[in-house]
Amino acid sequence: MSTSTVEVGGEKVKAMLDKRLIEIFCDICIKKILKGNRLDTHFTKDGWLKIMTNFEKETGKGFSQRQLKNRWDALKKEWKAWKKLKGEDTSLGWNPIKRTVYASDDWWESRLQVVPEA
Known part of the structure; x- marks a missing residue:
């Protein structure tokens, strides 16, 4: 909400x-x-x-x-x-059931360190 x-x-x-x-x-x-x-x-x-x-x-x-x-x-x-x-990453997927982006835990961990506001 x-x-x-x-x-x-x-x-x-x-x-x-x-x-x-x-x-x-x-x-x-x-x-x-x-x-x-x-x-x-x-x-x-x-x-x-x-x-x-x-x-x-x-x-x-x-x-x-x-x-x-x-x-x-x-x-x-x-x-x-x-x-x-x-960023420029094109290796992300899409989960149509959850309606969320699919990426590995390693990707999320590294990117959230660079962009903490996300």
């Missing part, structure tokens, strides 16, 4: 997103990028509005732009750590 926090009326409110919701969120964001709703590195205001609307329509869960942007930023940080961890 993944969370994003936003302050509402002086209270911090967490948006809880499980794997399924994160996948839906990412799919919606990718579609908006392909439709040109992202300028350079940031979504347009219209892009965020469409993301929020589509996310609520597909999941029945409404989150603020700030909550979804926090989630986007956190996912981007995780992706950058993964990219740095993976």
Whole structure:
């Protein structure tokens, strides 16, 4: 489970997103990028509005732009750590049942020493 926090009326409110919701969120964001709703590195205001609307329509869960942007930023940080961890290595496999990367314990041990944030 993944969370994003936003302050509402002086209270911090967490948006809880499980794997399924994160996948839906990412799919919606990718579609908006392909439709040109992202300028350079940031979504347009219209892009965020469409993301929020589509996310609520597909999941029945409404989150603020700030909550979804926090989630986007956190996912981007995780992706950058993964990219740095993976490096140029092409010998990794994929476990479709667990939906995880397959690599030897030695690979993980050596790479996590280089990229501890991963």
